Amino acid sequence: xxxxxxAGSVPVAWLRExxxxxxxxxxxxxxxxxxxxxxxxxxxxxxxxxxxxDAHDVAKGVVAARETGVPLAVKSGGHSPFxxxxxxxxxxxxxxxxxxxxxxxxxxxxxxxLTTGEVTAAVHEHGLVLGFGDTDxxxxxxxxxxxxxxxxARKYGLTIDHLLAAEIVTADGEIRVVxxxxxxxxxxxxxxxxxxxxxxxxFRFRLQELSTVYAGLLVLPxxxxxxxxxxxxxxxxxxxxxxxxNIFLGIPAPFIPEDKVGTPVLMVMMVYAGEGEVAERALAxxxxxTTPLADMIAQVPYPAIFPNKGINGDHIAADSxxxxxxxxxxxxxxxxxxxxQSTADMAAVQIRPLGGATARVPQDxxxxxxxxxxxxxHLAAFYSDLSTADEHHRWATDLTVxxxxxxxxxxxxxxxxxxxxxxxxxxxxxxxxxxxxxxxxYDPGNLFRLxxxxxxxxG
Numbered sequence: 001x002x003x004x005x006x007a008g009s010v011p012v013a014w015l016r017e018x019x020x021x022x023x024x025x026x027x028x029x030x031x032x033x034x035x036x037x038x039x040x041x042x043x044x045x046x047x048x049x050x051x052x053x054d055a056h057d058v059a060k061g062v063v064a065a066r067e068t069g070v071p072l073a074v075k076s077g078g079h080s081p082f083x084x085x086x087x088x089x090x091x092x093x094x095x096x097x098x099x100x101x102x103x104x105x106x107x108x109x110x111x112x113x114l115t116t117g118e119v120t121a122a123v124h125e126h127g128l129v130l131g132f133g134d135t136d137x138x139x140x141x142x143x144x145x146x147x148x149x150x151x152x153a154r155k156y157g158l159t160i161d162h163l164l165a166a167e168i169v170t171a172d173g174e175i176r177v178v179x180x181x182x183x184x185x186x187x188x189x190x191x192x193x194x195x196x197x198x199x200x201x202x203f204r205f206r207l208q209e210l211s212t213v214y215a216g217l218l219v220l221p222x223x224x225x226x227x228x229x230x231x232x233x234x235x236x237x238x239x240x241x242x243x244x245x246n247i248f249l250g251i252p253a254p255f256i257p258e259d260k261v262g263t264p265v266l267m268v269m270m271v272y273a274g275e276g277e278v279a280e281r282a283l284a285x286x287x288x289x290t291t292p293l294a295d296m297i298a299q300v301p302y303p304a305i306f307p308n309k310g311i312n313g314d315h316i317a318a319d320s321x322x323x324x325x326x327x328x329x330x331x332x333x334x335x336x337x338x339x340x341q342s343t344a345d346m347a348a349v350q351i352r353p354l355g356g357a358t359a360r361v362p363q364d365x366x367x368x369x370x371x372x373x374x375x376x377x378h379l380a381a382f383y384s385d386l387s388t389a390d391e392h393h394r395w396a397t398d399l400t401v402x403x404x405x406x407x408x409x410x411x412x413x414x415x416x417x418x419x420x421x422x423x424x425x426x427x428x429x430x431x432x433x434x435x436x437x438x439x440x441x442y443d444p445g446n447l448f449r450l451x452x453x454x455x456x457x458x459g
Contacts (some may be wrong), residue, residue, distance in 0.1 A: 005067040008390075010047040010089060018060050021053035022094055034038040037078040038315060046073070048092035049204065053095065055167055055175045055201040061091045062199060065171040066447050073450045074199050075114050076139025080194075081416050082450045093141060096201055097180050099128060106207040107164065112141035112200050120303050128207040131156050134244060134269070136306035144203060144211050145173050145194025147368035147412030151271040151305060152301060153195050153355025154348065156208055160191035160366050162355070167206040170197065171443040179204075189438040192367030193412065193427070195451035196435070198443050210243050212280035214272040214296035215305045219255055220290055220302050222264035227351075230266060231327045234353030235374055240273040240280050242356070247335060248348040255294035262387070262417035264336050275299050318392035319345075319416060320400040322425075323409035325374035327351065344381035352376040369431045370409055377403065378414055393417075412452050419452040426452065426459040 005011055024031045025048055034049050047070070050061040057286030083279035084090065089112060096111035099119070103126050110119050117136025131152030133143050142152075148159020153257045165179035168190065176198075185319040189197050199435035201387070220226050230245055245268045250256045256265060269288065272279040324331075339347045353375055363371050370376075379399055397418070407427040415422060424457060427435060432454075439446070439456040446456055 001050060003436065007069055009068055010070050010087075010459075011068060012048050014189070015048060015050060015060065015064055015089075018034065019050055019052065019057045021057045022049075022051040023053065023377075028043075034075075034090070036079075036457055037075075037083055040125060044086040045087050045212065045355055047087050047431070049090045049092050049093045051095040051340075052201075054170055058091055058093070058169045058199050058201055058420075059087055059173045059175055062169050062171065062294035062447070065089045065175070066445065071450055072447060074141070075196070076113055076141045077137055077143075079135075079138050079454050082419075085199070085450055086442040088450075090197075091199055093199065093201065094139070098202065101207075101429045103128070106209070107204060108207060109202055109204050110140060110424060111202055112139070114140050116140055116143060117303070117306055120291060120306070123207055124211065124301065124303050126362040127209060127211045128161070129210040130162060130205050130207050132305070138304075140202055140203060143413060145192075145200065147192050147366075147411065149352060149354075149358075149411065149413075151213075151269070152188055152208075152210075153354065153358050154237075154292070155273040157357040157361060157364075158368060159205075160368060161361055162206040162208075163191060163203060164206055165188060166200050167202040168200045169367060171447040180199075183437055186442055187363075189367050189442075192369065192431075193435050193454055195365075196439060196448050196454045199446065208433065210273055210302060212275055212284070212299055213302050214275050214297060214299055216300070217255060217294060218270055218286060218292055218297060220266045220268070220292055220296040221260070222266040222336060224329045224336065226266055226289050227332040227335070227447055228327060228329055229377065230268065230286065231353060232349065233285050233289070235355055237284050239356040240279075241270065242273075243268050243270045243286075243353060245269075245351040245353075246347060246348055247351070249339060250345070255296060257271075257293055259291055264339060270297055271305055281343050300344045303449050313414050316384065316386070317380045318389065318396045319378060319414070320396040320418065321338045321376065321378045321410050321414035321459075322372055322404050323407075323411075324375045324377055324403065325373060325407070327375060327377075334399075334402065338395070342381055342392075342395055343388070344383045346382045347395070348380050350378040352378075364431070367431060367435060368412075369428050370411070373409060376411055388396070415452040421453050423454065427454075 071085035073085035094113040096113040116132035
């Protein structure tokens with residue numbers, strides 16, 4: 001170890017001297033704001049925050065953590081449960097905000113500190129689009145490195161399917177630009193398991209031509225029949241149509257009739273990548289499932305589909321994620337029963353029909369490897385009484401086990417407190433072993449471990 005570092009001690013003075021960007025300690029202005037995260041119930045506090053001016057600053061933060069052994073984490077949008085290293089070094093990449101749009105090649109270099117909403121708005125000005133997730137406050141780094149399942153997934157595939165190159169700082173402190181030709185194995189690994197291999201500082205994406213979409217909420221009564229018909233229609237729909245369905249007990253809202261408050265509803269966000277009569281025809285079968293409680297679908301600019309949820313730490317939830325190949329009547333009945341029996345402030349089930357362009361990418365092309373699954377399901381029990389946490393976590397865990405029926409699978413971006421127990425489900429065996437080999441090459445000391453971790457060895 002270098003004489004300038006002391007094992008187990010955060011080298012604040014060295015960072016202040018060597019980092020061109022900002023270095024914040026708990027007493028400094030802006031520290032608490034930099035620690036803000038989306039989910040509540042997180043009270044970890046880093047010892048120091050590095051807000052880098054460039055990749056060289058990131059490398060200095062990485063070297064400091066590697067040499068001292070203190071925990072290291074990376075934060076952008078603040079949706080990740082791993083964003084705050086207790087007593088360690090936080091590299092807060094929100095300061096990396098470069099954006100270079102090339103309209104001729106329809107590509108963009110984007111700094112990893114930008115949010116999905118910021119990139120979406122910027123490329124929209126040129127009639128271009130890039131599919132991210134379903135929330136505009138998510139950092140592009142986190143969502144991209146885990147795969148990127150969003151409103152354009154069936155039409156254009158995952159976010160990683162449009163990643164052309166990335167600038168990344170690896171555990172040795174080196175700054176690399178990786179793509180299919182340069183470090184192809186590392187480029188493969190970061191497309192689905194990226195948080196394990198370094199700090200990405202810039203992404204180069206391919207863009208698509210799309211300006212407006214036919215999109216909005218369709219709210220239906222939730223019965224076993226309406227849920228299963230929605231699922232069947234979604235898989236049979238044109239690739240242009242991607243949707244996300246949410247099942248919960250109706251709450252007071254402008255789009256839920258008063259007499260339906262407290263009864264199960266299916267609220268579907270529909271996004272058709274197109275317009276006109278062809279869009280109307282694609283949506284007609286869904287409108288025909290039953291008489292809608294609300295139909296708010298209209299032609300809108302693509303950025304208008306994202307509700308800004310903010311980063312406020314108000315959300316505390318027990319949640320669980322898994323994939324299914326089918327959702328039968330019995331499954332839908334069970335979901336409704338469990339939602340009604342939950343004692344949480346609000347229990348919800350989200351269903352994301354997949355397929356389309358996502359499924360046409362070869363299974364081994366990227367580290368994300370659940371291309372052949374039809375549905376991603378996410379359970380969430382929101383609560384405010386912390387003493388009831390165990391009860392709600394049991395609800396989510398037990399329901400997951402029942403519905404999975406022994407077939408594993410989880411989206412790594414939605415792993416939370418159960419990350420260590422379920423990380424193997426995020427990757428098929430062959431993918432897992434390939435990732436571990438890459439980990440041994442690029443991060444043998446497991447510096448990047450505050451994540452859904454892929455250990456380099458069994459020890």
